[in-house]
Ligand SMILES: Nc1ncnc2c1ncn2[C@@H]1O[C@H](COP(=O)(O)OP(=O)(O)O)[C@@H](O)[C@H]1O
């Protein structure tokens with residue numbers, strides 16, 4: 001459980017996190033979403049006691065991170081920067097972490113196995129690690145103390161499709177074990193398959209905090225696409241639907257009907273004897289829902305990705 | 311603490327620093343020993359400084375060698391800032407006081423051990439070079455070597471605390487250089503008693519009074535205490551800065 005109360009962080013003029021209050025619950029994967037620069041990483045750094053909040057408070061399992069003596073048993077984290085010394089091997093990095101928290105040395109081998117890093121890769125110095133290997137090493141570090149709370153900042157960054165799939169399965173499993181799992185991403189689509197719940201930030205503020213399904217369902221834009229060979233009949237069908245309160249838009253050779261269902265449209269077409277070649281419900285993608293939500297809070301234009309990452 | 315130990319030795323540069331310190335020590339003490347010999351070749355024997363204890367050579371050599379040892383204390387923390395590993399460290403041990411204390415113990419122990427080694431290297435190098443002009447009573451030499459080690463340990467930890475407060479290695483080194491040499495030297499230069507007394511309160515000068523076993527202006531042990539107070543102050547400052555700043 002992560003409790004964030006009225007958390008605010010200002011860097012000079014920039015308010016990176018603005019009065020954020022949210023609770024991250026155990027047993028589910030919570031997607032932490034927002035465009036670059038929304039304040040996700042800063043929030044995570046404050047939860048981990050790295051950045052000092054300007055105001056407000058964050059607690060992990062009811063305690064301030066800075067008061068934890070052996071925090072690796074409480075919270076595991078993967079940050080955007082790996083935090084591995086360029087000249088130190090991955091194994092030595094993990095060993096030092098383990099020793100600082102009273103984790104037995106054999107656990108290092110265990111977590112390396114868990115994340116699929118072999119001895120050769122783990123023996124490389126920090127500077128020689130690929131992005132993907134660095135991410136795996138970071139996750140290994142997060143798992144060292146077998147913590148009930150996990151924070152992963154953009155874990156799929158730099159991973160190949162295999163790695164991405166692996167992360168998905170892995171976070172799922174961790175949540176199913178009853179852990180609190182917070183995974184950040186600037187891409188909604190990444191969360192569509194993993195998250196149970198999403199917390200969306202924009203310009204440092206909380207934009208949404210809801211179960212994923214609810215967020216999708218809440219989109220009114222669910223629509224039905226229809227196409228047919230007889231434009232006049234199709235237009236008549238459109239008029240009937242509009243009369244029932246649906247929103248109908250025509251687009252080249254077909255129509256898009258919002259505010260109705262595929263069943264209703266099909267029944268009506270049958271009743272009126274309109275021939276259809278296509279009748280397809282169109283679910284709004286999460287990405288669209290996300291873009292809509294954060295539309296007024298996007299700090300950077302799409303072309304300037306990376307400008308706000310750290 | 312064990313973690314700090316692992317971190318220190320798992321980076322190759324630590325070993326290079328040690329090697330550099332040993333070589334610097336050997337070279338400097340050999341050089342000083344040669345100076346001591348040459349100083350005794352005056353035509354008028356009354357001008358000769360006479361027989362020199364190797365302990366003096368060791369103490370003199372530290373003037374230069376200490377900077378290599380300081381580097382150990384500096385890099386124990388500045389390397390964490392530049393590589394971002396400080397975030398890992400503080401995540402593992404959120405108590406800033408404990409992080410700095412662990413580093414201080416490790417840096418202190420290593421620099422003390424290194425000091426013993428360097429003192430021995432210095433003495434062993436200087437003795438044959440000095441020849442008839444040298445003297446190395448066992449008890450006195452051992453005491454001098456231990457004193458050198460204590461001096462280096464305190465200076466090393468002082469460097470650590472200062473670097474934690476100032477963050478950058480270059481800045482910390484500059485400030486150390488000023489504290490250990492430049493400021494006290496310029497205070498002593500005009501030979502005004504008040505200024506010289508102020509200089510005596512600086513860590514490097516206090517350390518030298520301690521190493522030389524002076525009785526003026528304060529007993530040697532007081533020199534050690536003054537130096538230790540500087541070290542404690544630097545650590546407190548470093549801890550405060552670590553707690554206040556974003557990592
Ligand atoms: N150390 C810092 N100093 C100044 N500004 C920062 C710092 N860290 C983050 N920011 C700013 O805070 C905002 C939020 O950044 P960040 O938390 O990295 O967002 P996200 O992780 O959602 O992309 C951005 O405008 C970023 O430029």
Ligand SMILES: [Mg+2]
Pocket residue numbers: 037040041042080153154309310
């Ligand atoms: Mg980020």
